[in-house]
Amino acid sequence: xxxxxxxxxxxxxxxxxxxxxxxxxxxxxxxxxxxxxxxxxxxxxxxxxxxxxxxxxxxxxxxxxxxxxxxxxxxxxxxxxxxxxxxxxxxxxxxxxxxxxxxxxxxxxxxxxxxx
Amino acid sequence: xxxxxxxxxxxxxxxxxxxxxxxxxxxxxxxxxxxxxxxxxxxxxxxxxxxxxxxxxxxxxxxxxxxxxxxxxxxxxxxxxxxxxxxxxxxxxxxxxxxxxxxxxxxxxxxxx
Numbered sequence: 001x002x003x004x005x006x007x008x009x010x011x012x013x014x015x016x017x018x019x020x021x022x023x024x025x026x027x028x029x030x031x032x033x034x035x036x037x038x039x040x041x042x043x044x045x046x047x048x049x050x051x052x053x054x055x056x057x058x059x060x061x062x063x064x065x066x067x068x069x070x071x072x073x074x075x076x077x078x079x080x081x082x083x084x085x086x087x088x089x090x091x092x093x094x095x096x097x098x099x100x101x102x103x104x105x106x107x108x109x110x111x112x113x114x115x116x
Numbered sequence: 117x118x119x120x121x122x123x124x125x126x127x128x129x130x131x132x133x134x135x136x137x138x139x140x141x142x143x144x145x146x147x148x149x150x151x152x153x154x155x156x157x158x159x160x161x162x163x164x165x166x167x168x169x170x171x172x173x174x175x176x177x178x179x180x181x182x183x184x185x186x187x188x189x190x191x192x193x194x195x196x197x198x199x200x201x202x203x204x205x206x207x208x209x210x211x212x213x214x215x216x217x218x219x220x221x222x223x224x225x226x227x228x229x
Contacts, residue, residue, distance in 0.1 A: 004159075031214050040124065042219040043160070043204070048212075056212070092159055096214060103148070103208065103215040107159035 002027055006093050006108030013083055013115050020079045021111045023093030028073035033094040034066070037110070043092065049076050083115045119143050122205055122220030131229050135192040139205035139220045142186065146207035148215065149181050151190045154202045154222065163203075164190070195227045 003026040013019050023032065034046040046066055047055040055068040069077045080087050093108040122139045129135055137151075148167050152160035164179040166172045172179045180189040188207075192199055202222040208215040 006159075040221065042120070042122075042221045043217075045216070048214065104162055104165065105150075105206075105215075105217055107161070109157075109159045112157070 001104075002029065002095050002097050002106040004093055004095060004106055004108035006111055008111055009109060010112040011114070013113065015084050015115055017083055018079055018081045019083065019113060020077050021091055021093070023076045023078070023108055025074045025095050029095040029097070030073070031096060032070065032076045033096070033105075034068065034076075034078045035092040035094060035107075037090040037092060039089075046078070046091075080113065083113075085115045088113055088115045119218050120205065120207060120220045123223055124221050126224040126226060128226045128228060129195055131195060131197060131227055133195050133227070135190075135195050135199070135225060135227075137190040137192075137203050137205070137223050137225070139188050139207075140186055141188070141207055141218075143207070143209065143218070144186075145209040146218075147210065148208045149179070149188050150206040150208070150217075151177075151179055152204040152206055152219075154204060156201075160204055192225075195225075197227045197229050200226045 005024040032049045035043040037043045045058050046061045047057040049055045049068050049070040051070050051073050067079045090110045092110045096103045120141045150165040151163045153163045154160040169181050169183045176193045178191040202224045204222040205220040208217045
C-alpha cells in the first residue's frame with residue numbers, strides 16, 4: 001500500500017491569490033496524479049506528474065493555471081494560481097501501485113479549497 | 117454522453133438492507149473496474165476491484181461486472197450505519213504507460229439505524 005500525506009487539508013483563499021498543495025508519499029512512486037473533485041461531480045484528472053519531466057495535463061487544464069512540481073519520487077506540489085470562486089473544490093493527490101493483476105490507486109485525504 | 121454514468125442518489129436504506137449500487141459505461145477499452153468508498157472529508161479508498169465479467173465477493177461486498185452490457189454493480193449485504201458514505205465506481209484503461217482512471221460521480225448512501 002501507499003500512505004499519502006496531503007496538506008493543507010483545507011484553506012479559504014482570496015480571489016486572485018495562489019495556493020500550493022503538497023503531497024508526500026511514504027514510498028517511491030513513478031507517477032503521481034492530481035485530481036479535482038467538484039461538488040456533485042466525479043473526480044477529474046488534472047495532470048500526471050513524472051519525476052524529472054514536465055507534467056502532462058488533461059484537456060481543459062493548463063500549466064499556467066495549475067503548475068506542478070515533482071522534484072523527487074516521493075513528493076509533488078500542485079499550485080492553483082490566480083484563484084477564482086470557480087476553483088473552489090477538493091483537490092486530491094493520487095499514486096498508483098502495481099499489483100500482480102491490476103494497478104491500485106491510493107489517494108490523499110484531499111485539500112478542500114474555498115475561494116472567496 | 118459521459119464515459120461513466122452513476123446515479124448520484126442519495127440512497128437511504130434501513131440497517132440490514134441489501135444495497136445495490138450501479139454504473140454504466142461506454143468505453144470498451146476499460147480493463148479494470150473498481151469501487152471506492154469515500155467518507156465525508158476523506159479521500160477515496162479502494163473497496164474492490166475486478167478485471168473480468170462475473171462476480172467477486174469480499175465479506176459483505178459483492179462486485180459484479182457485465183462487460184457485454186457495460187454495466188457494473190456493487191452489492192452490500194446486511195448494510196450497517198458505518199457503510200454510510202459516498203461510493204464511486206471507477207474504471208481504468210492503459211494510457212501512456214499508466215492506468216488512466218475514470219470515475220463516476222458517486223452515489224451517496226445513508227444507512228439508517
